[in-house]
Each structure stands twice: as C-alpha cells, then as structure tokens.
Amino acid sequence: MDWNSTEPFCYNETVLNNNLWLNYRCEYNNVVFGNNSTYFIQECLGPEIPIVTLARTSSYERLAILDSSSRLRKRLKRFSKPQMKHIIVEMEFGYKAQVRMHLPAILREYEDTTFPLVLLV
Numbered sequence: 466m467d468w469n470s471t472e473p474f475c476y477n478e479t480v481l482n483n484n485l486w487l488n489y490r491c492e493y494n495n496v497v498f499g500n501n502s503t504y505f506i507q508e509c510l511g512p513e514i515p516i517v518t519l520a521r522t523s524s525y526e527r528l529a530i531l532d533s534s535s536r537l538r539k540r541l542k543r544f545s546k547p548q549m550k551h552i553i554v555e556m557e558f559g560y561k562a563q564v565r566m567h568l569p570a571i572l573r574e575y576e577d578t579t580f581p582l583v584l585l586v
Contacts, residue, residue, distance in 0.1 A: 489513055498522070506531065514538055545570035 491509035
C-alpha cells in the first residue's frame with residue numbers, strides 16, 4: 466500500500482449490517498468528505514460506543530464499517546449499565562422538578578441500601 470497515493474483504497478470491506486443502525490444513536494458526529502464529495506467518513510462519537518463508517522454522499526448509504534470499536538465493546542460487556550428512572554419531585558411554591566436518576570444495576574428498590582448521591586442542578 467502506498468500511503469502517499471491519492472488513489473482510493475478500501476482497506477476494510479466489511480459490509481455494514483443495517484440492523485446495527487436501526488436503534489443506533491449518533492448525536493455527536495465528525496464528518497470528513499472526500500476530494501470530490503462523493504463519499505464521506507462519519508465518526509459517530511456518542512452517546513453510543515464510537516463507530517466510524519464510510520458512506521455515499523448522494524444517498525447517505527453506509528457502505529462499510531471502518532472502525533467498530535470492537536475491543537471497547539468486548540470490554541464494556543463485562544459491566545452492567547445503570548438503571549434509569551425518571552420521577553417528578555414537588556418543590557416549594559408548587560414548582561415541579563423533573564429528576565433523572567442513574568441507579569446502580571444491582572439496586573433492589575425493596576431493600577434498604579445506602580449509595581452515594583451526586584446532584585447536578
């Protein structure tokens with residue numbers, strides 16, 4: 466492979482599994498377009514695990530996965546995700562605060578357990 470060449474070279478011909486994209490949240494992006502803007506590389510940076518794909522500009526069709534962060538995915542499978550709970554808390558003067566709690570995966574609501582608390586207001 467000649468790294469100084471301007472000729473296109475596809476080093477990874479992994480065809481993208483469209484099922485991966487059905488529920489994939491890609492809210493933070495970095496996009497780099499090719500010289501003639503026919504193709505672009507999209508880095509999905511979150512909130513899901515980062516992934517880098519090659520796509521066609523005219524149809525937004527994703528052609529290949531260039532980096533799926535597979536090592537990170539394998540490492541994260543060993544951890545459990547926190548439980549998300551949304552509640553409304555009544556405040557002074559009739560105000561209502563929407564609260565989102567990230568609870569430990571091991572939490573059992575019927576048990577009396579103490580956990581540290583961090584508030585972001």
